[in-house]
Amino acid sequence: MRMTGWLALGLGVSGAVLFTVVAAGATTETSQDAAALRGDADRGRVLFEAYTCYGCHGYTGETGFGPRLNPPRHDQAEFVQYLRNPRNPRRMPPYQQDDASDQKLADIFAYLTSLPSASPEAESIPLLQAILTGDENADNPPH
Numbered sequence: 001m002r003m004t005g006w007l008a009l010g011l012g013v014s015g016a017v018l019f020t021v022v023a024a025g026a027t028t029e030t031s032q033d034a035a036a037l038r039g040d041a042d043r044g045r046v047l048f049e050a051y052t053c054y055g056c057h058g059y060t061g062e063t064g065f066g067p068r069l070n071p072p073r074h075d076q077a078e079f080v081q082y083l084r085n086p087r088n089p090r091r092m093p094p095y096q097q098d099d100a101s102d103q104k105l106a107d108i109f110a111y112l113t114s115l116p117s118a119s120p121e122a123e124s125i126p127l128l129q130a131i132l133t134g135d136e137n138a139d140n141p142p143h
């Protein structure tokens with residue numbers, strides 16, 4: 001059954017279909033209840049470092065060569081599913097149940113969700129604002 005999952009991956013099916021194939025093939029132990037787990041952000045922070053996620057995504061999930069994780073783009077169930085079967089496993093390593101349980105991934109998700117964004121809003125950067133409004137000679141905004 002494992003082949004089916006990889007074959008499906010190779011065919012580049014959508015995440016939704018892949019989820020179904022993987023669930024049907026039972027190649028991973030991903031629980032249907034991943035959405036219901038309650039994550040612990042403090043434990044998640046420790047795990048984010050232990051699993052070296054920070055090495056590719058940065059300590060705040062906003063830097064590094066991997067994509068931004070802050071704010072999270074997925075909900076918790078999708079997040080767990082993604083970590084089991086990342087689209088590009090040669091770039092983003094898969095994390096399997098026996099090592100990284102659903103609960104641990106839920107903890108990491110809670111940590112990422114708890115992070116404030118360190119990036120300022122575009123509106124608060126005068127030069128960006130000038131570019132966005134097309135007024136490059138704009139004086140500094142009053143505030």
Ligand code: HEC
Pocket residue numbers: 048051052053054055056057065066067068069073079082083086087088091092093095108
């Ligand atoms: C070796 C570097 C590396 C490590 C370690 C790593 N990632 Fe990634 N991650 C990536 C890259 C690169 C991508 C983008 C993959 C692609 O191009 O599809 C990615 C993608 C992701 C995504 C999807 C983001 C999106 O918006 O699509 C999530 C979520 C994620 N990583 C979470 C984690 C977590 C949590 C950990 C630790 C448990 C982790 N990653 C460890 C490199 C890494």
